[in-house]
Amino acid sequence: MNELGERIRKLREQCGLSKAELARRVGVSDVTISYWENGTIKRVGHSRLEPLARALRCSISHLLSNTRDTSGGSHAMLLSLPLYPLTISPETVGINAVPISHFPMGFIDNGLIKKDDYLLTPQHPGHFDFCPPGTLMLARHCSRFNGNGLYLIEKDARMMVKRVEQAFNMILNIFGEANSHDPEEKTHGDEIVFHAAIPAVWPMKVMNF
Template sequence: MQRQDEEMDSLGPRIKELRLEANLNKAALARRVGVSDVTISYWESGAIRQIGHERLVALSQALGCPLSRLLEGENGGRAAPLYLRSQPPAPWQDPAAGRIELPFELVPAQQWEGECFLLTPAPGEHFDFLSEGDLVAVAPTDIFHQTGLYLVEREGRHCIRRVSQDDDGKLLFSAEESDRVEGYTPDTRLLGKLVARWQTASL
């Protein structure tokens, strides 16, 4: 809890710093984000300590900076996304990739207890349920928890599938644009559950 309070305390001053760097007054930033200039003042002062997912994304776009810099500053590392590729290993399993925990502001604790990682499709890679530039929070797990989207290794390649269970407890896998449901095979392995997704959209 102390770490979360420290992160929220630093977010307000960082919003102000980035706003000044972008040569924006509060009213101009408010128009870009779609809030009042009073709300901007509250964010910068810390009077409002909870900022929703959509507002954080809108803020980063309005300020012309990566979401990682808004959340972590110049030297922050936890919010930087890892590239998701169709070939193993999973991004967080690659020794060359830093282990990056998702900031709590993006995934409320009640949604998932445990570490999450921010992923985005690598250039030239295509995945069901994701478009270029989308961000997903993935919690590493090899256990089925509930119906939803999972990062899956199947036939030696990574893919995203909607995973559910039938009445007998057997896992079922479905793609985005297919009515066909596939069953579990020996070469299928759950790698992680998608707990949040942010889709690219122009403001």
């Protein structure tokens, strides 16, 4: 019986991921995902286990053995949001990024949460506008501008949080915390990389974990 492949398939479907999307997050081809699920490839390489478990929102032990997580329940990670440390390095949200914790989804209004959302908290080195140390940011993956609001963007190999608004001429105005009325920069968007939208920010001290 192909227990690992069946487990991967069920977790993928529970997360609402296509084979192509899961492949992108793990860094393999969608054919490899199919081979894992149908048992043609019976083992997942060690370097792929962590990103696969992260994408499927489960622990590696559950992925490999289907045992119950110590946090309670075999699907405990499916009911939690991963928390990643945010630094100025683009590697902080790269494919090899590792969460420092998982928080139950119930600690915030579930109406705010969408599939594949995650949490970020600022770390040294680096200063981030709108979200000083001690705050939590709800992050939602995006690769382009998708409406006015806060975004995690990359420019000149540096991560930053900025408010981005689109003008009538389609130019993107980028605002920092100190420039709430006059934009720091105006661009068509080709000079920056969008990593995530930030729909909500909270002081960590007010969260009930």
